[in-house]
Amino acid sequence: MTTEDALAWVERTVGPARVVGELLGGWTSTMLALETAAGEGLVLRLMTREPWRTHGAALTTRESEVQRMLADTPVAAPRSVALDADGSSCGHPAHLMTRLPGSVHTDRPSAADLRSMVAVLVGIHEVVPTIEVRTYQSWAFEAKYVVPPWSTDDGLWEAAFDLLRTPPPAYEPTFLHRDFQPRNLLWSGGRVSGVVDWVETSTGPAWLDVAHAASNLAVAHDAEVAETFAQEYAGRTGRERQPYLEVMDLVGFLPPPGRPGFLTLPQEHAGAEAWLRLALGRL
Structure with missing residues (x-):
């Protein structure tokens, strides 16, 4: 099947769209911005990339269910319009949703930007799920415990792997976005206008969302930005920092054997090691 098949499904669902x-x-996906004849903005997710496509039915179904639940909350998330979870109409698992205003910012965030991000994350963590939400899964599984070839401190990584071979800390279950990071935030008029990509939503320790955002900030910018974000969240919520989870999240960026790595630039490598060093130093 082709993109034309997916668009035909959209038109059968909502009428003419371009x-x-x-x-x-x-x-994970091909994301198409659409507009209906009435001028409504939509987004079509086509889960085209492996290994996510293999699990696409569960991922798109989760996103649709979570978005429907969030419609009754203050969280600025897209609203689910239609679902082709098995891809029988579109050729790939597909989810049609509303398009939120705003755009992704990749520039170094200011202190005010970081405070805005924290405020949004606090709001997500205040959601009490009214549907069943799965328990989080660690992305730092044993097969990834291989020192990356770009390492400048192999002992640092070995210490991280040794830590993750011990049990994680106990936690109070919290509603998590699970992929909260700058690429999944839309900005408009100097504020966060929306949070997108709800396929990994879970329950788990609140600090796991903080850790994931901090990891992304460290590799995209530097450890100083990541630290400012984490401190802002801790100061606002009073939650205790969880360096174990910071280590776990950062190690999750390493590739499984035989797969290309997510981190390819020298700046990303330096940011990852600097953040990992800080996290291990807090234990």
Whole structure:
């Protein structure tokens, strides 16, 4: 099946629609910005990339269910419109949703930006799920415990792997976005206008969302930005920092054997090691 098949499904669902463009930055899916004849903005997720496509039915179903639940909360998330979870109509697992205003910012965030991010994350963590939400899964599984070839301190990574071979800390279950990071935030008028990409939503320790955002900030910018974000969240919520989870999240960026790595630039490597060093130093 082709994109034309997917668009035919969209038109059977909402009427005539045209492709405005492709949204960039996602790792798992082809994301098409659409506009209906009435001028309504929509987004079509086509889960085209492996290994996510293999699990696409569960991922798109989760996103649809979570978005429907969030419609009754203050969280600025897209609203689910239609679902082709098995891809029988579109050729790939597909989810049609509303398009939120705003755009992704990749520039170094200011202190005010970081405070805005924290405020949004606090709001997500205040959600009490009214549907069943799965328990989080660690992305730092044993097969990834291989020192990366770009390492400048192999002992640092070995210490991280040794830590993760011990049990994680106990936690109070909290509603998590699970992929909260700058690429999944939309900005408009100097504020966060929306949070997208709800396929990994879980319950788990609140600090895991903080850790994931901090890891992304460290590799995209530097450990100082990551530290400012984490401190802002801790100061606002009073939650205790969890360096174990910071280590776990950062190690999750390493590739499984035989797969290309997510971190490819020297700046990303330096940021990852600097953040890992800080996290281990807090234990």
